[in-house]
Amino acid sequence: MIKAINVNKIYQNGQRQLHVLKDININVERGEFVAVAGPSGAGKSTLLHVLGGLDTPTDGGVIFDEIDLYETIDFQRAKIRNEGIGFVFQFYHLMPEFSALENVLMPALVRVKAQGSRVKARERAKELLETLGLQERMTHRPGELSGGEQQRVAIARALINSPKLLLCDEPTGNLDSRTGSEVMRILLQLNKEDSLTCVMVTHEERVAQGAGRVIHMMDGRII
Numbered sequence: 005m006i007k008a009i010n011v012n013k014i015y016q017n018g019q020r021q022l023h024v025l026k027d028i029n030i031n032v033e034r035g036e037f038v039a040v041a042g043p044s045g046a047g048k049s050t051l052l053h054v055l056g057g058l059d060t061p062t063d064g065g066v067i068f069d070e071i072d073l074y075e076t077i078d079f080q081r082a083k084i085r086n087e088g089i090g091f092v093f094q095f096y097h098l099m100p101e102f103s104a105l106e107n108v109l110m111p112a113l114v115r116v117k118a119q120g121s122r123v124k125a126r127e128r129a130k131e132l133l134e135t136l137g138l139q140e141r142m143t144h145r146p147g148e149l150s151g152g153e154q155q156r157v158a159i160a161r162a163l164i165n166s167p168k169l170l171l172c173d174e175p176t177g178n179l180d181s182r183t184g185s186e187v188m189r190i191l192l193q194l195n196k197e198d199s200l201t202c203v204m205v206t207h208e209e210r211v212a213q214g215a216g217r218v219i220h221m222m223d224g225r226i227i
Contacts, residue, residue, distance in 0.1 A: 005032050005033060005035075005036070005168065005201045006030075006031075006032045006066065006068045006169060007030065007032070007066070008030040008031075008064065008066050009029060009064055009067065010027055010028070010029060010063070011025055011028040011029075011051070011054060011063075011066065012026060012028070012063050012064055013050055013054060013059070013061050013062050023224060024047045024224050025051055025224050026047075026223075026224040027225070028051060028064070028225070030051075030226070032201060032203055034168075034199075035200075036201055036217060037192065037195040037202045037217070038202070038215060038217045038218075038219060039203075039204050039205070039206060039212035039213075039214070039215035040204070040206075040212075040218075040220075041207070041208075041209060041212035041218055041221070042207065042220055042221035043207055044207055046223065046224065047221055047224040047225075048207075049205060051221070052173050052203065055068075055171060055203065056089050056091060056171045057073045057081045060074060061074065068088065068089070068169065069169075071084065086115055086165060087165055087167070088167055089168070089169045089170075089171060090161075090162030090165070090167035090169070091170075091173070092155070092158050092159055092162050092170065092172040092173070093173050094173055094177040094178050096146070096157070096158045097158070098146040098157060098161075100145060100147060101145070103144060104138060104141055104144055104149065104157045104160075105133065105142040105143065107157055107158075108129040108164055109125060111164050111165050112128070115165060125164070128164060136159060136160055138153060138157065141153055150183075151179050151180075152183035155179065155183075159187070159191070159194075163194070168201060169200075169201045170191070170194070170201065170202045171202075171203050172202065172203070172204040173205055174205060174206055175187055175204060175206075176208065176211050177206070192214060202215075
């Protein structure tokens, strides 16, 4: 499903170079749930951004569904991200002026133009929110939702275009343990029942152990 091949990422900070990813090789099979665990500063989030086409590696390659992400032009890569990859972030990144339903719809509206397709997308957004227990919260804005509710909205938004791959960056990191466990249960259910491939980064070993496979990182390397 997705493979990182000899990936390096170097940031230039004035006269100083920050070598954040060092010769990373990862292969995630279709239907796997893989956790990338390690302390803060290990390079986990940078790796996730590179896997998702959000941050270009200094060298190396990423193959997603038989396509080399960084051999494509920006427009093609953006299309792949929108249609094939769902993102869930620690801080939700919901748009505060829009309702839960409108936030979930955003990626679909980028994709569809015809009015009939927009109606179908709206129905799918409602179904996702209902499935995630948010049927009574669809018209609420993010500021009116709890952290767990906001994260469930973010998961629904990530799923709206039926992605092949879900990338989760510390999805429980901003939640209390009970709510975090509920979010983890939802992710595992999606993986098991829908065979959704999932890569999750976390600094919490307890959370990582819920995945089918755990990869550990330290100082920009796989250990």
